[in-house]
Amino acid sequence: MDFQIALILAQDGITNGAIYALLALALVLVFAVTRVIFIPQGEFVAYGALTLAMIENGVFPATAWLLLGAGVIVTALDAGAVVRAGGRRVMMLAGTHLLYPALLIGLLWSMPLKDLPLIGQVLVTLLVVVPMGPMMYRIVYQPIAEAPVLVLLIVSVAAHLALVGLGLVFFGAEGYRTSPFSQARFEIGPMFITGQTIWVVLSSLVLIVALAMFFGRTIYGKALRATAINRNGARLMGISPALAGKLTFFLAALIGVLSGVLISPITTIYYDSGFLIGLKGFVGAIIGGLASYPIAAAGALMVGLLEAFSSFWASAYKEVIVFTLVIPVLLWRSLTTHHMEEEE
Amino acid sequence: MKLKHTLLAAIGLAFAAGVHAQITVGVTVSATGPAASLGIPERNTVDLMPKEIAGQAIRYVVLDDQSDTTHAVMNIRRFVSDDKVDVVLGSTTTPNSLAMIDVAAESKTPMISWAASSTIVEPVDDKKRWVFKTPQNDQQMATAILEHMSNNNVKTVAFIGFADAYGEGWWNQFSTLAQVRGLNVVSSQRYNRTDTSVTGQVLQMMAQRPDAVLIAGSGTPAALPQKTLKERGYNGKIYQTHGVANNDFLRVCGRDCEGTFLPAGPVLVAAQLPDDNPVKASALAYIAAYEAAHGAGSVSTFGAHAWDSGVLLQAAVPEALKVAQPGTAEFRSALRDALENVREAAGAHGIFNMSPTDHLGLDQRARVMVEIKDGGWKLVN
Structure with a gap:
């Protein structure tokens, strides 16, 4: 192994690590605010990538039907309470959960999807898939928001399996690759960097900075932080836990879909690819103790690098090496931090 | 249903x-x-x-x-x-x-x-x-590949396969048969169906400068090593197995798969078989x-x-x-x-x-x- 190979591997590791880092941040965020270990995070990656692929091929994205279905369920769940509250709220509920998917489906039918510029296609993908995040929170997690972490975890596994199954129905068993954002290639010394790599790394950085701004500067971001620090205290201050949950899931879905859109030109994505990508983000999140954003991001980056280098030296044991990393990290964490039992 | x-x-x-x-x-x-x-x-x-x-x-x-x-x-x-x-x-x-x-x-x-x-x-x-x-049998297919390799002056070959029963099965068949035929297998790598990158494996293989690379994967995931090989400028022969013989593979792999060789059942190219081929009618x-x-x-x-x-x-x-x-x-x-x-x-x-x-x-x-x-x-x- 010479310096040149090390450079190429590092570049590869950083590209994948940037995606893992985004997912790790989303996982930490979701866990901090709602105590949910969000296993379906990876599904949003796959759904995003594959919805974009369908749009690119000029096929009507089947995920839009899921959006409509989820909208109908949310409306049914909320109908009773909202009708009692009356007037404007009924309109709002019907508007956001029935009218929006219906309008979107109409729009998708009428638009020449294949001829949209790439940025338009990405936008449509976001419009279709991201609202599923908050809807998912409403349907799956909100009814059991006060349940113990273990119950939430088990429900997460169920949601993950359901989404993978639906993914097979929507997208079929074969994978897709989307066209890259940029065909550019830069030669720097002995190595070349593709435009897509730069896109991935820069977008991840922008997203991370945007998240930091959101949490530091905006009232909603501060509300989420407050909920993460003390759920009951935040509630007493008038922060609705349901709103915090939906907002969190909106962000998680947004991060997931963007990761999917970014990574799908680099690799082929299948209906079930999301889980493993999400799991590597999870290893990063674990390194950050499901609490620290910077450590989680750094951990995820390390996972990416470790993966790249172990695929060079011991390709058959790559996953083993990556996932075994969790054990020393957990050992170290449990030895150095004193355990605090969260009151539930 | x-x-x-x-x-x-x-x-x-x-x-x-x-x-x-x-x-x-x-x-x-x-x-x-x-x-x-x-x-x-x-x-x-x-x-x-x-x-x-x-x-x-x-x-x-x-x-x-x-x-x-x-x-x-x-x-x-x-x-x-x-x-x-x-x-x-x-x-x-x-x-x-x-x-x-x-x-x-x-x-x-x-x-x-x-x-x-x-x-x-x-x-x-x-x-x-x-x-x-x-x-x-994999063995029948592996023999076809090796025959084609020796007929085309391939002396050294690198292998990359799925890290599962499919890849291992091919590795066992291929490495034994290659030895019999006097081909030199210079590198053996594994990857997973769901991997997002095989850059490491590809670099390792290319460092050995093989005349040909055999990719033992099935379906569209077999396109990943091939695309990476092309991206890294590999210009030797590339062989795939019959596991890729569907149109989705062609769609995903696109231009990067031009010139790839693979063994397959005659049904894949039924229309091109000569009329006296006994399989042609039943395949069509x-x-x-x-x-x-x-x-x-x-x-x-x-x-x-x-x-x-x-x-x-x-x-x-x-x-x-x-x-x-x-x-x-x-x-x-x-x-x-x-x-x-x-x-x-x-x-x-x-x-x-x-x-x-x-x-x-x-x-x-x-x-x-x-x-x-x-x-x-x-x-x-």
Whole structure:
């Protein structure tokens, strides 16, 4: 192994690590605010990538039907309470959960999807898939928001399996690759960097900075932080836990879909690819103790690098090496931090 | 789908109670899970298989095993205990098929597997005498690749395969055969179906400067190493296995796959076969039937393995009926004997000649070398 190979591997590791880092941040965020270990995070990656692929091929994205279905369920769940509250709220509920998917489906039918510029296609993908995040929170997690972490975890596994199954129905068993954002290639010394790599790394950085701004500067971001620090205290201050949950899931879905859109030109994505990508983000999140954003991001980056280098030296044991990393990290964490039992 | 099966089952029961006997076929197929891209065309093919043989209605009971060994065994147990099937077809993958052998043997039910590994039917012993299979052995395919390599002056070769039974199976076959033929295997790498990058493996292989690279993967995931090799500027020969022989692979791999060689069943290039090729007519018949139901260009070689099991039944059932009535242990045993005596049965993948020691029955006519040219499959002469 010479310096040149090390450079190429590092570049590869950083590209994948940037995606893992985004997912790790989303996982930490979701866990901090709602105590949910969000296993379906990876599904949003796959759904995003594959919805974009369908749009690119000029096929009507089947995920839009899921959006409509989820909208109908949310409306049914909320109908009773909202009708009692009356007037404007009924309109709002019907508007956001029935009218929006219906309008979107109409729009998708009428638009020449294949001829949209790439940025338009990405936008449509976001419009279709991201609202599923908050809807998912409403349907799956909100009814059991006060349940113990273990119950939430088990429900997460169920949601993950359901989404993978639906993914097979929507997208079929074969994978897709989307066209890259940029065909550019830069030669720097002995190595070349593709435009897509730069896109991935820069977008991840922008997203991370945007998240930091959101949490530091905006009232909603501060509300989420407050909920993460003390759920009951935040509630007493008038922060609705349901709103915090939906907002969190909106962000998680947004991060997931963007990761999917970014990574799908680099690799082929299948209906079930999301889980493993999400799991590597999870290893990063674990390194950050499901609490620290910077450590989680750094951990995820390390996972990416470790993966790249172990695929060079011991390709058959790559996953083993990556996932075994969790054990020393957990050992170290449990030895150095004193355990605090969260009151539930 | 479920309703349809329940109805079919209900109709089946009504018939079973009547005078007409009928033949029950249990099918377990990996229509979901990692092997779904193979299982779905197989599942679709079952609908096209004979509904009647020698005046006997055929009833198919189709179950999905989710590419999972436990489910495959559960399915075959259900077939023999509840459905009282006369023959079992499937499953899609080698691990599933291997796990099913015990049940088939203990219930004395003939089974025709759609999975590739030769270990499913070899050596024919007390248990495996009940087991047959339709796909070509990996060994046959590996020999075809090695032959092509030595004819084209390839001296050194690097190997990259799935880190699972498929990749390991190919590695074992390929490395032993390569040694016999005097080829030098300079690097052996593994990757996972779901990997997002194989840069490390590709760099490791390219450092050895091999004349050719063999990629042992199935379906679209096999495109990843090839795309990475091209991206890194590799300009030697690239070989794939017959596991990639579907149109989705061409779509995903695109330009990067031009000039790739692979061995495949003749059904892949049926239209290009010379007219005197004995497989041509039967292969075209399958393609016509499948594309009539699922649209032009939808056919894949995997579904053809399922079709071939229908061909075997068509040949064997009339013989077995001379001995016993369906639904009895005598019939199952007679069907097994008849399957073992199938001669010159023309399937979509080749001509089957079974024998007591060969429960696959395919010869060299069951494989051709194919080159990917202009985004399509071209027969190499």
